[in-house]
Amino acid sequence: MSLRKKIIVNIIKSVVFLAGIIAVVAALGPVFTPKGNTRESGINNPKAKDYLAEPDNTIQVVAIGNSDIYSGFSPMEIWHNYGYTCVSAGEGVQVIYTAKNRLEEIYKNQKPDVVVFDVDELFYGNFKVRVAKTAEAVFEKYLPFVMYHDNWKLLFADEETKANIKYETTYYKGQMIDNRVLAVDPDNPPEECHYGDDIPYIYRKTFDEFAQMCKDHGTKLLLIYSPTYNTWTKERHDSIAKYAEENDLDFIDFNDGSTGVTIDWAVDTRDGGKHLNSAAAKRVTLVVGDFIKDNYDLTDNRGNDAYKQWDSDYERYVKKYESTKGEAGKQDVDSGDKSGKKDGRKHHDKDKKS
DSSP: OOHHHHHHHHHHHHHHHHHHHHHHHHHHHHHHSOSSSSGGGTOSSGGGOGGGTSOTTOOOEEEEESHHHHHHOOHHHHHHHHOOOEEEEEOTTOOHHHHHHHHHHHHHHOOOSEEEEEGGGGGOSOHHHHHHHHHHHHHHHHOHHHHHGGGGGGGGOOHHHHHTOSOOOOSSTTOOOOOEEOOOOTTSOOOOOOSOSSOOHHHHHHHHHHHHHHHHTTOEEEEEEOOOSSSOOHHHHHHHHHHHHHTTOEEEETTTTOSSOOOOTTTSBSSTTSSBOHHHHHHHHHHHHHHHHHHSOOOOOTTOGGGHHHHHHHHHHHHHHHHTOEEOOTTTOOOGGGTTSOOOOOSOSSGGGO
């Protein structure tokens, strides 16, 4: 056999071998994909997956974004003040491809009237980080075995663990309820996170698909820029405002003085300026809720017996809200996605952990 033929044969063998490996990994995906939305189920970011357990076609508003959303937006305040069922699918260091994955999952069982999307994640990270996080989201969607290979342990879990592998709703609906105060230290403020003021190409295409998915499902897409100490710029505002105008989308920016919400970074942050605390989140949420009420036609479900559980969930939310008031020590708070190291969602899986 000539050298040229040997090279071709070796290439073919390598391709076939690689294809076989990919086929095996893909086939194992359904085996290791989590069978619940609890921590015991082995799912990533269980706090952001309440929507997986909600009854079909009962959620009216979905909030999607990074840690600014799960810290700075309250689904329970939307319910209590407007009667709209609402969940948050916010995750630390979320990128737009992950957001698109979440929206696709949501549409499998829900038909939300409104998606509230925090645009801060559209500017997250340098090029290397953007590629890495997007690749991670692609693997999660198409090769879940790569993300969930450790779940083999659940095949041999004890009975108590297996009993907690299930889908269950939560009273916080994806929000981190943390009402503590840790003011910005003027001598050591959060590091500025500026990696450009235009939506990068690697995110723009997926964002277009995200917006189109909402349109195809008849869902209103409401863009917001949550209050942020260290990531907002006027140029970023202009970039999103231009996109919103070109695509006939609504946009609320809490950083340009247009909403009437004033953030005092001495009392409205739980972790030195990286994220809002729950008291500030309440004020932000009411502005969003008023906008939804005034501009979109949603049904107020308060008083509907089918949604009585939401009233009970609100009572538990209030207890958590009140119990977390106080001054936070630096050792107590998470760094969220502003540092790119943690997602910061460790406080409240269940009441006994909250």
